[in-house]
Amino acid sequence: MHPTFKLAALAAAMAIALPASADYYNASTGAPTPYVNGWFELPQNAAWGGWARSSGDSLWAEFDLFNDASYAGTGTSAPIANNAYAHYGVTSDYIAWDSSTFITSTKNLISPAYGSPQFTVNFTDATPIVVDAGEKVRVVMQVENWANELPLSTVQLNGVGATFSQANVLTSNFKAPYGATAAKYHLLYWDLAAAPTQYTFTFGATPDLNAVGLAQVAFDVGTVAVAAVPEPGEWALMLAGLGVMGSIARRRSRNAA
Numbered sequence: 001m002h003p004t005f006k007l008a009a010l011a012a013a014m015a016i017a018l019p020a021s022a023d024y025y026n027a028s029t030g031a032p033t034p035y036v037n038g039w040f041e042l043p044q045n046a047a048w049g050g051w052a053r054s055s056g057d058s059l060w061a062e063f064d065l066f067n068d069a070s071y072a073g074t075g076t077s078a079p080i081a082n083n084a085y086a087h088y089g090v091t092s093d094y095i096a097w098d099s100s101t102f103i104t105s106t107k108n109l110i111s112p113a114y115g116s117p118q119f120t121v122n123f124t125d126a127t128p129i130v131v132d133a134g135e136k137v138r139v140v141m142q143v144e145n146w147a148n149e150l151p152l153s154t155v156q157l158n159g160v161g162a163t164f165s166q167a168n169v170l171t172s173n174f175k176a177p178y179g180a181t182a183a184k185y186h187l188l189y190w191d192l193a194a195a196p197t198q199y200t201f202t203f204g205a206t207p208d209l210n211a212v213g214l215a216q217v218a219f220d221v222g223t224v225a226v227a228a229v230p231e232p233g234e235w236a237l238m239l240a241g242l243g244v245m246g247s248i249a250r251r252r253s254r255n256a257a
Contacts, residue, residue: 034216039170039185040142043220048140048164048189051222054088057129059221061087063095063121065107066214075099090199093123095217108146109214111205118204119214129195131223137195140220143186146174146213148205150186155203158196162188183215195221 034040043049043058051058063079071078071094078094079086087093098118101111111118131137139157143150152165165188174183199219205212 034144034185039144040216040218043140043222046140048138048187048224049220049222050224053220057089057223059089059123059125059129060219061090061093061121061123062216062218064216066095066103066109067107075101087123090123090125094121096120096122104213110147110211111214112211118212119202121199121201121217121219123199123219125195125197125199125221128197129221129223131194134226135223136226137192138222138224139190139192139199141186141188141201142218142220143188143214144170144216145184145186146215147181148209148212149182149184150203150212150214151206151209152186152188154206155186155188155201157190157199157201160190163191164189181213191224 035042041049042053043060044052053060061079063077066077068078075098076094076096096119097109097111101109101118104110109119129137141155141157141162149167152162152167155162155165165186168185168187170183170185172182173180199221201219
């Protein structure tokens with residue numbers, strides 16, 4: 001089927017779907033349940049983290065229901081409205097999308113446009129995180145999307161690609177309102193020497209994809225320890241040790257001969 005017809009069918013199916021909360025957002029508790037499912041991770045539990053949300057210099061912002069009009073503008077949404085899961089330590093936080101992207105009946109986003117980016121997330125930290133000696137800033141982005149996989153090559157923070165990225169298929173038979181589809185999880189992070197005051201993330205579809213569906217996206221910022229680098233003296237000891245081991249191996253080889 002031609003991409004245009006696929007998109008039209010998808011839009012029609014979503015238009016007649018019953019209104020519901022976006023993906024796994026729990027409307028009664030206000031908790032985005034990808035954490036309960038083990039899809040998203042909290043920084044205090046994650047191998048990539050080590051800090052707790054809403055503590056110290058940590059920052060975070062989460063977007064799940066993309067119909068919050070409290071941030072002024074067309075094609076924008078604030079974090080989850082009046083919810084403890086919205087944000088911490090940041091201001092002017094919003095997600096924006098281009099004119100070809102639309103909100104589905106489940107309050108998710110579908111971007112059918114070719115090229116990139118189609119999505120932009122902004123937030124500001126008026127008092128940048130303090131980075132102590134032996135630390136670096138880690139900016140983490142977790143994404144849940146449906147249908148076509150989000151091209152990780154399009155994701156940038158302040159114009160720079162991620163230090164680390166991975167994508168996992170959560171299920172190939174997710175029961176979306178418009179039918180069975182694939183649900184995918186993406187983890188990306190950036191390691192920075194210093195914390196910026198303005199965070200701008202851009203991402204979207206590429207020409208080979210006819211649509212990208214965005215279900216939920218979360219951002220965490222904190223500090224992690226820099227991996228220890230051997231001092232010159234330690235390098236010398238290591239090289240000397242390798243030399244001794246090499247000599248022993250050669251001696252044993254000669255004795256065996």
